[in-house]
Amino acid sequence: RINKQRLWDSLMEMGEIGGTEKGGCCRLALTDLDKQGRDLFVKWCEEAGCSITVDKMGNIFARRPGKDNSLPPVAMGSHLDTQPTGGKFDGVYGVLAGLEIFRTLNEQGIETQTPLETVVWTNEEGSRFPPAMVSSGVFAGVFDLEYGLSRADLDGKTMGDELRRIGYYGEAEVGDREFKAFFEAHIEQGPILEDEHKQIGVVTDAQGQRWYEITLTGQESHAGPTPMPSRRDALVGAARIVELVNRIGMENQPNACATVGLMQVFPNSRNVIPGQVFFTVDFRHPDAKVLERMDQALREGAAGIVEEAKLEMAFEQIWYSPPVPFAEQCVSSVRKAAEDLGLSHREMVSGAGHDACYIARVAPTSMVFVPCEKGISHNELERADADDLAAGCNVLLKAVLEHANG
Amino acid sequence: RINKQRLWDSLMEMGEIGGTEKGGCCRLALTDLDKQGRDLFVKWCEEAGCSITVDKMGNIFARRPGKDNSLPPVAMGSHLDTQPTGGKFDGVYGVLAGLEIFRTLNEQGIETQTPLETVVWTNEEGSRFPPAMVSSGVFAGVFDLEYGLSRADLDGKTMGDELRRIGYYGEAEVGDREFKAFFEAHIEQGPILEDEHKQIGVVTDAQGQRWYEITLTGQESHAGPTPMPSRRDALVGAARIVELVNRIGMENQPNACATVGLMQVFPNSRNVIPGQVFFTVDFRHPDAKVLERMDQALREGAAGIVEEAKLEMAFEQIWYSPPVPFAEQCVSSVRKAAEDLGLSHREMVSGAGHDACYIARVAPTSMVFVPCEKGISHNELERADADDLAAGCNVLLKAVLEHANG
Ligand SMILES: NC(=O)NCCC(=O)O
Numbered sequence: 001r002i003n004k005q006r007l008w009d010s011l012m013e014m015g016e017i018g019g020t021e022k023g024g025c026c027r028l029a030l031t032d033l034d035k036q037g038r039d040l041f042v043k044w045c046e047e048a049g050c051s052i053t054v055d056k057m058g059n060i061f062a063r064r065p066g067k068d069n070s071l072p073p074v075a076m077g078s079h080l081d082t083q084p085t086g087g088k089f090d091g092v093y094g095v096l097a098g099l100e101i102f103r104t105l106n107e108q109g110i111e112t113q114t115p116l117e118t119v120v121w122t123n124e125e126g127s128r129f130p131p132a133m134v135s136s137g138v139f140a141g142v143f144d145l146e147y148g149l150s151r152a153d154l155d156g157k158t159m160g161d162e163l164r165r166i167g168y169y170g171e172a173e174v175g176d177r178e179f180k181a182f183f184e185a186h187i188e189q190g191p192i193l194e195d196e197h198k199q200i201g202v203v204t205d206a207q208g209q210r211w212y213e214i215t216l217t218g219q220e221s222h223a224g225p226t227p228m229p230s231r232r233d234a235l236v237g238a239a240r241i242v243e244l245v246n247r248i249g250m251e252n253q254p255n256a257c258a259t260v261g262l263m264q265v266f267p268n269s270r271n272v273i274p275g276q277v278f279f280t281v282d283f284r285h286p287d288a289k290v291l292e293r294m295d296q297a298l299r300e301g302a303a304g305i306v307e308e309a310k311l312e313m314a315f316e317q318i319w320y321s322p323p324v325p326f327a328e329q330c331v332s333s334v335r336k337a338a339e340d341l342g343l344s345h346r347e348m349v350s351g352a353g354h355d356a357c358y359i360a361r362v363a364p365t366s367m368v369f370v371p372c373e374k375g376i377s378h379n380e381l382e383r384a385d386a387d388d389l390a391a392g393c394n395v396l397l398k399a400v401l402e403h404a405n406g
Numbered sequence: 407r408i409n410k411q412r413l414w415d416s417l418m419e420m421g422e423i424g425g426t427e428k429g430g431c432c433r434l435a436l437t438d439l440d441k442q443g444r445d446l447f448v449k450w451c452e453e454a455g456c457s458i459t460v461d462k463m464g465n466i467f468a469r470r471p472g473k474d475n476s477l478p479p480v481a482m483g484s485h486l487d488t489q490p491t492g493g494k495f496d497g498v499y500g501v502l503a504g505l506e507i508f509r510t511l512n513e514q515g516i517e518t519q520t521p522l523e524t525v526v527w528t529n530e531e532g533s534r535f536p537p538a539m540v541s542s543g544v545f546a547g548v549f550d551l552e553y554g555l556s557r558a559d560l561d562g563k564t565m566g567d568e569l570r571r572i573g574y575y576g577e578a579e580v581g582d583r584e585f586k587a588f589f590e591a592h593i594e595q596g597p598i599l600e601d602e603h604k605q606i607g608v609v610t611d612a613q614g615q616r617w618y619e620i621t622l623t624g625q626e627s628h629a630g631p632t633p634m635p636s637r638r639d640a641l642v643g644a645a646r647i648v649e650l651v652n653r654i655g656m657e658n659q660p661n662a663c664a665t666v667g668l669m670q671v672f673p674n675s676r677n678v679i680p681g682q683v684f685f686t687v688d689f690r691h692p693d694a695k696v697l698e699r700m701d702q703a704l705r706e707g708a709a710g711i712v713e714e715a716k717l718e719m720a721f722e723q724i725w726y727s728p729p730v731p732f733a734e735q736c737v738s739s740v741r742k743a744a745e746d747l748g749l750s751h752r753e754m755v756s757g758a759g760h761d762a763c764y765i766a767r768v769a770p771t772s773m774v775f776v777p778c779e780k781g782i783s784h785n786e787l788e789r790a791d792a793d794d795l796a797a798g799c800n801v802l803l804k805a806v807l808e809h810a811n812g
């Protein structure tokens with residue numbers, strides 16, 4: 001069994017880096033704070049006897065040797081970056097659960113057959129540099145390296161530049177290693193486990209996602225003497241598309257999600273009719289066919305709106321992450337571990353994307369979910385219970401050992 | 407007659423300070439660029455033999471002595487600050503037309519009975535520091551000095567601090583001088599003169615305005631695993647209010663204007679449901695009663711929207727500028743000047759607010775409009791014709807001389 005208090009203390013210590021007044025964490029990918037978080041993780045892993053490898057996307061691999069180091073490792077991990085209003089658990093838990101397993105095995109003098117690795121994937125959130133999961137995506141061959149390094153934030157800084165700046169542009173080629181299996185522990189980020197009083201989510205699938213960038217262009221002009229009928233107000237058009245996106249989400253219940261999370265208005269002055277608006281759309285559904293229908297509805301609806309509002313539109317789907325079925329042999333190890341430990345559990349589909357979704361393409365993969373308070377995450381109020389976190393970590397330990405020794 | 411080329415050249419030279427690639431000007435109130443523009447104006451006025459007074463709101467009074475300097479001056483003027491996507495004419499024209507009149511009178515050795523003044527009013531645009539026309543408002547006693555100096559930009563910097571920083575917190579008490587009359591020349595900022603092929607707008611009234619600040623608060627949460635029905639998406643609420651504002655404008659045609667010009671989304675991340683949105687509303691109408699009906703419709707409509715969307719709302723009307731009738735003796739001088747000069751003209755109501763609207767409370771006041779291309783302003787493409795600008799300046803000269811010598 002892992003050490004609940006030690007896991008909790010590590011989470012709290014890591015959460016101080018970028019810690020916010022409301023008890024959350026703001027540690028955006030490849031900022032100075034992200035570097036501090038990475039440095040602390042590396043220090044902890046070295047203290048636990050691990051060797052460290054960093055690849056060209058800044059992914060960090062902390063390796064605990066096994067009996068036969070010619071075998072591919074069983075790997076665990078998640079991410080250390082957060083949302084602007086992030087919590088202390090999303091991603092960090094999956095990383096520090098891996099570290100806690102190393103510490104537990106060390107303490108008990110247990111040597112596994114295969115080596116073990118705990119991985120930190122760079123920029124999972126996709127908040128500073130879209131899309132999400134970009135570095136596990138490069139690892140899995142979904143994106144090429146050039147695409148990954150050229151992802152840019154709203155100020156035009158690229159991941160490549162920022163990796164070099166913080167000293168995490170590593171030497172290893174991305175994707176140049178094999179995993180026997182990969183497991184990611186994570187908070188659920190939704191309300192189901194809490195509502196049903198279950199401690200463990202056995203994650204069988206992850207839903208698909210489509211991300212879009214839309215720019216509407218009208219004409220900025222004075223809010224006073226410009227008659228309403230002759231206006232080309234980009235924000236009126238954007239508002240209608242926000243409503244359309246929301247309606248598409250509601251019309252595809254249950255399960256569909258549809259969100260406009262980011263919007264920038266130009267020139268953004270009280271007495272100027274907005275001449276340009278940039279915004280994003282995030283569509284999700286477990287069924288690729290429904291996701292395609294949502295895509296169609298958005299394209300058609302938006303085209304009608306901009307025509308009526310006399311606007312120009314630049315419309316781009318910048319990311320498609322199809323629904324992911326996880327590997328049965330890994331899912332069943334998680335299920336069995338929960339059963340053996342006598343923990344309440346249920347199968348579930350992940351609503352969020354995770355690095356595991358991409359790693360699933362190159363290694364047998366699955367995930368372990370634990371409840372989070374009211375299902376709230378990407379919020380400074382994100383909370384998880386120390387007992388639940390420990391339970392999830394024990395499930396992870398058992399599943400990993402089964403694959404590392406089996 | 408004034409010197410058309412000299413007026414144009416001064417406009418172009420001033421427009422270089424903050425000049426943009428698209429041919430516009432970005433010289434926000436009390437920035438370093440605004441200081442440069444002010445310094446250039448002061449230098450030009452001193453070269454034209456004027457004495458300079460600056461008051462505690464940074465308003466600049468350039469005085470050309472008359473025969474009887476115990477008489478109150480006839481004043482002209484407007485503002486030098488611009489919108490973020492501003493042009494080279496809005497405001498600047500009214501200031502440099504005053505300077506051009508000084509230069510013309512000097513050249514011809516004309517001494518007026520009363521002194522003349524050209525005034526630069528601080529922060530007319532209200533873009534960086536809302537509301538608009540705040541410093542002419544303090545001058546006219548509409549706002550007190552403390553209110554004026556404490557206006558803050560979105561970064562929390564106040565007008566008082568910024569005035570001190572750029573060296574334009576003057577010694578004169580605000581409002582501590584009398585005008586025999588005040589005239590403001592300005593581009594129309596609407597399409598009417600151009601559409602009707604008229605060169606001069608004889609401005610009889612200005613429409614009323616109400617400005618609002620609205621903050622909607624919901625709950626930020628993950629865009630993936632948070633079910634649509636349980637969301638409290640502040641941007642969905644804001645989008646509905648943008649649509650409501652637009653509808654209120656359309657329902658009160660002709661003449662009503664209704665605009666959401668500024669919006670800030672928080673935390674503004676692609677995969678986070680927006681937890682908070684701040685935005686502004688700008689309502690205008692020449693009839694105070696209609697403006698009140700629009701206010702009612704907004705309050706009722708917004709209350710319904712936020713209730714349905716399970717949001718909290720902070721709603722504040724931050725500014726009310728009632729419709730302004732200009733003084734008949736000044737309006738008729740403008741009309742007569744246009745007639746005497748043989749210029750095509752029509753009476754009109756100003757759609758924009760102007761410093762003249764507040765000065766009208768403390769001195770007989772009116773305005774002279776000239777056409778601007780396609781009625782577009784608050785846009786880098788704002789254009790005016792050198793002949794029209796000269797015509798307006800000649801009308802201003804005649805009207806001013808009538809009052810200064812009459
Ligand atoms: N787990 C998580 O928050 N991932 C971010 C990518 C997504 O938006 O699904």
Ligand SMILES: NC(=O)NCCC(=O)O
Pocket residue numbers: 222224271496530531532538539757758759760
């Ligand atoms: N003239 C002008 O652009 N004034 C700014 C104040 C307003 O929005 O009416």
